[in-house]
Amino acid sequence: MILVLFVCFALFLTIGLPLAFSMGLSAIAAIALASGQTLLIVPQRITASLDSFALLAVPLFILAGELMNSGGITERIVRFSRSMMGHFKGGLAQANILSNMFMAALSGSSLADLSAIGSMMIPAMTREGYKKSYSVAITSCAALMAPIIPPSVIAVIYGSITGISIGALFLAGAIPGILAGIGIMILARVMATKGGATAMPREGWKMRAKASRDAAPAMAVPVIIVGGILSGIFTPTEAGAVAVAYALLYGIATRRHNAGGVYNLLLSAGVTTASALLTLAGASLFSYVLVSSGFAQATLDLLSAITDDPHLAMLLIFFVLLVLGMFVETVSALILVTPILMPMVAHYGFHDIQFGIFTLMSLVLGGLTPPVGILAMVACRIAGIEYGKTFGMLMPFILWWAVATLLVGYVPFLTLWLPSLVFN
Amino acid sequence: MPDHPTTPANTLAQALPVRLVRHALEATVAAVVFGYALIICAQVFYRYVLNSSLIWSEELVRYGLLWGVMLGAALATDRNAHIALDPLREAVSARTYRLVAWASGLLILLFCAIVAWYGWEYLYRLRLMRSPASQIPMMYVYAAIPVGCVLMAFFTLVHLVAGTFLPGGRGREEPAL
Numbered sequence: 001m002i003l004v005l006f007v008c009f010a011l012f013l014t015i016g017l018p019l020a021f022s023m024g025l026s027a028i029a030a031i032a033l034a035s036g037q038t039l040l041i042v043p044q045r046i047t048a049s050l051d052s053f054a055l056l057a058v059p060l061f062i063l064a065g066e067l068m069n070s071g072g073i074t075e076r077i078v079r080f081s082r083s084m085m086g087h088f089k090g091g092l093a094q095a096n097i098l099s100n101m102f103m104a105a106l107s108g109s110s111l112a113d114l115s116a117i118g119s120m121m122i123p124a125m126t127r128e129g130y131k132k133s134y135s136v137a138i139t140s141c142a143a144l145m146a147p148i149i150p151p152s153v154i155a156v157i158y159g160s161i162t163g164i165s166i167g168a169l170f171l172a173g174a175i176p177g178i179l180a181g182i183g184i185m186i187l188a189r190v191m192a193t194k195g196g197a198t199a200m201p202r203e204g205w206k207m208r209a210k211a212s213r214d215a216a217p218a219m220a221v222p223v224i225i226v227g228g229i230l231s232g233i234f235t236p237t238e239a240g241a242v243a244v245a246y247a248l249l250y251g252i253a254t255r256r257h258n259a260g261g262v263y264n265l266l267l268s269a270g271v272t273t274a275s276a277l278l279t280l281a282g283a284s285l286f287s288y289v290l291v292s293s294g295f296a297q298a299t300l301d302l303l304s305a306i307t308d309d310p311h312l313a314m315l316l317i318f319f320v321l322l323v324l325g326m327f328v329e330t331v332s333a334l335i336l337v338t339p340i341l342m343p344m345v346a347h348y349g350f351h352d353i354q355f356g357i358f359t360l361m362s363l364v365l366g367g368l369t370p371p372v373g374i375l376a377m378v379a380c381r382i383a384g385i386e387y388g389k390t391f392g393m394l395m396p397f398i399l400w401w402a403v404a405t406l407l408v409g410y411v412p413f414l415t416l417w418l419p420s421l422v423f424n
Numbered sequence: 425m426p427d428h429p430t431t432p433a434n435t436l437a438q439a440l441p442v443r444l445v446r447h448a449l450e451a452t453v454a455a456v457v458f459g460y461a462l463i464i465c466a467q468v469f470y471r472y473v474l475n476s477s478l479i480w481s482e483e484l485v486r487y488g489l490l491w492g493v494m495l496g497a498a499l500a501t502d503r504n505a506h507i508a509l510d511p512l513r514e515a516v517s518a519r520t521y522r523l524v525a526w527a528s529g530l531l532i533l534l535f536c537a538i539v540a541w542y543g544w545e546y547l548y549r550l551r552l553m554r555s556p557a558s559q560i561p562m563m564y565v566y567a568a569i570p571v572g573c574v575l576m577a578f579f580t581l582v583h584l585v586a587g588t589f590l591p592g593g594r595g596r597e598e599p600a601l
Contacts, residue, residue, distance in 0.1 A: 015527050016510035017531050020506060021506075021532050021535045024539070025534070040542055040549075043543040043545075046543075047490060047546075047565075051490065053482050055489060056460055056485055056486070056489055059460055059489075059492065063457060233472075237464060238464055238467065241460070266453075266458055267499070270456065270499065271496050273457075273493065274496025274499065278494075278496075278497040331507075
């Protein structure tokens with residue numbers, strides 16, 4: 001059964017069948033070949049995996065992010081960050097990271113943030129004499145914060161598979177995300193000379209006050225989302241809907257939205273959500289076979305035969321996730337490994353929220369690393385440079401993110417303090 | 425997000441009946457996504473401003489999500505927006521790649537056929553069930569699976585015949601996550 005599953009899956013992926021169908025069909029083949037099983041389990045698993053109020057946060061946060069980008073919120077945040085940080089050495093790099101940090105608190109997806117901020121910041125940095133490889137490394141690494149700092153689309157998906165409170169996962173990601181961001185800022189400063197970084201003239205306080213006033217409506221969004229969840233006013237899904245309403249009204253008030261544009265954003269949010277959640281449905285079939293065939297248990301047995309030390313096990317899991325994230329797109333990787341990881345969390349006594357953020361941080365790093373570091377590739381496309389030429393600059397940032405991930409894995413305070421204020 | 429890859433206007437993929445299906449599908453998906461936001465905002469509004477909770481809203485949007493995903497997936501098929509790895513694209517000749525693309529197109533059709541068939545049987549078995557809060561007949565909810573699969577198969581077939589089928593249309597990109 002398990003052999004059929006893996007052979008079909010590898011074959012389908014190779015010929016370019018989309019992931020959702022590859023996982024679904026290989027699971028169907030495995031179920032059909034196992035005697036005494038009816039394929040009625042297929043529609044049943046598909047409906048069960050999608051029938052969740054929590055998952056609705058996915059289209060809502062995707063839509064909110066798109067509405068904010070097209071409504072000019074990103075521009076205002078970038079201008080604010082520039083006026084505050086531009087006069088430092090490597091000021092544009094710092095402003096870039098700060099913008100990403102703010103955007104991470106507004107939207108839940110790294111690729112959207114990367115394209116929005118990158119298309120403004122990378123050309124500006126190139127004009128000021130920064131090396132393209134340096135700009136690419138900074139922009140793409142800073143974009144990793146988006147799925148960690150709340151709101152986060154992948155945290156929603158993780159929570160909906162595991163049953164862990166999504167509100168708690170959101171809050172747990174805040175400190176690790178900001179910590180990672182501060183580290184990226186320090187690293188950017190250390191590498192500033194190597195990256196050809198320059199400083200811009202210091203802006204007067206009058207200009208800064210104006211930039212802050214312009215950006216203030218955008219800053220209200222994280223307050224609504226995090227504050228709403230912290231105080232128990234909203235569920236994360238409701239926070240998503242309120243963020244959509246806010247972004248829509250804001251764009252209408254500033255006359256940046258029109259009916260046709262909003263229609264296209266609705267469609268694009270619908271398609272993006274569907275391709276992610278159809279993959280989720282396919283993966284839920286796949287993981288059903290993984291679990292029912294005893295593969296998950298066998299993996300745990302294997303790991304516990306290697307080590308009984310939770311710290312060492314955490315390190316091993318980190319490397320496995322890292323490699324998986326390098327080859328498989330984040331959502332699919334997350335859905336595939338979670339059923340296998342859950343028994344390990346119980347066995348080694350990890351804290352499930354802390355382990356969740358650790359898992360997410362490990363998997364998203366695949367966005368930077370070869371062979372398919374999609375975030376770095378998109379940034380390279382914006383900058384007009386070959387992906388292969390940026391590795392030297394990317395490496396320190398990749399290492400720092402790995403260190404930050406391990407810190408999250410080993411220091412409970414980083415993830416557990418904030419949720420402990422609300423959830424007990 | 426890249427739009428539908430540029431195709432000659434006279435192909436089957438742009439024929440009038442196909443365009444009609446596409447526009448109807450697009451309008452439905454946009455309405456469903458807008459509906460999520462609207463209904464959940466209404467739910468918050470009723471709870472805090474009018475102090476009376478809606479009982480039907482949560483159930484309705486949850487079932488709406490199933491429809492939104494199945495119909496959106498059909499649209500993603502039309503736009504080649506599914507997540508795929510597609511490692512062979514640059515590795516083999518254009519001729520071989522066309523064969524490979526046909527193979528994966530046929531596999532998508534097979535998947536849709538199986539899931540639509542069992543989805544229909546599932547719906548039929550549960551045809552008398554109603555949802556707990558708002559008493560929606562569950563067959564209308566589960567109908568999303570066969571309907572979505574038929575539409576996915578439709579667009580796959582259209583693009584296969586028109587020669588505009590690209591299994592890994594967006595290449596190695598992931599959705600905006």
